[in-house]
Amino acid sequence: MLKFNLIQSGSITAAAMIASGAFQVKNGQIILSGSGDVINIALTIFFAAFLVKFLTPKLGSYTVLLLPLIVAVVAGGVGQFMLPYTKMVTGAVGQTIGTLTNFQPxxxxxLMGIAFAALIVSPISSVGIAMAIGVEGIASGSANLGITACAFTLAIMSSKVNGFGTTIAHFIGTPKIQMANMLKNPRLFLPVIASAGIAGLVGAIFEISGTANSAGFGSAGLIGPMATYQEMAGGPLAIGFIMLLFAGMPILLGFAMRYIFIQKLQFVREEDLVIEDK
Structure with a gap:
């Protein structure tokens, strides 16, 4: 969309890496730890992109030499300055979600289904939050079912305007591909919240469990279903039950949400969920 060349893209990438917080210096060694703070990375990329657009015509023939250095130092430095504050935001979100585990099952x-469905289509890492606050047991299972319901709901609601590959990417990969559309049109959160809340409730009723390492993935990579299977007795019945919960129920919820919010109420449009290939 912004049509950056290799030098410009590399400059922005360098700034994002510096500001991510993923690189730490310990005992004289640079250690890569995790993917960094996603919110801070996004803010840094935004600022770095603006800086690139502003500086490129002014640097002229010195662009190749000076642009990467200036963008990395200035945008990366600003990102490093913002990092503690964006971490505070992420930490506050984690603490808020952590309090949900104190409610009646x-x-x-x-609530866990709703919270993690909202997280998965936001700039915040649902996996990072789950691991940070140690979401386990029924809370983990409900979180995964909420994310799965979110993925299938968005996939089914957008299936007529997106290609087959994009549609299945919602639940095989991640529904975070809809993040831009969700933030642009907050109305889209309502069908997601409705389906995720139902899925999370069903998970709690049947005491579907998971681990802190699996919560936040949903159906992606079959991590959520496999974690649930490990917590159960196993066998063909368990596999069938898990398929019903992680595929059958989310599909039904997805079609129900499409009928209610698109066809019946016309609250949102299918076009709101178009993912453009550029």
């Missing part, structure tokens, strides 16, 4: 399951 059925209420907790519903």
């Amino acid at each position: 059925l209420v907790m399951g519903m």
Whole structure:
């Protein structure tokens, strides 16, 4: 969309890496730890892109030499300055979600499903939050079911305007591909919240469990279903039950949300969920 060349893209990438917080210096060694703070990375990229657009015509023939250095130092430095504050935001979100585990199990399951469905289509890492606050047991299972319901709901609601590959990418990969559309049109959160809340509630009713390492993935890579299977007795019945919960129920919820919010109420449009290939 912005049509950056290799030098410009590399400059922005360098700034994002510096500001991510993923690189730490310990005992004289540079250690890569995790993917960094996604919110801070996004803000840094935005600022770095603006800086690139502003500086490129002014540097002229010195662009190749000076642009990477200036963008990395200035944008990366600003990102490093903002990092503690964006981490505070992420930490506050984690603490808020952590309090949900204190509710009665059925209420907790519903709220965890909603919370993690909202996280998965936001700039915040659902996996990072789950691991940071140690989401385990029924809370983890409900979180995964909420994310799965979110993925199938968005996939089914957008299936007529997106290609087959994009549609299945919602639940095989991640529904975060809809993040831009969700933030642009917050109305889209309502069908997601409705389906995720139901899925999380069902998970709590049947005491679907998971681990802190699996919560936040949903159906992606079959991590959520496999974690649930490990917590169960196993066998063909368990596999069938898991398929029903992680595929059958989300599909039904997806079609129900499309009927209610698109066809019946016309609250949102399918076009709101178009993912353009550029």
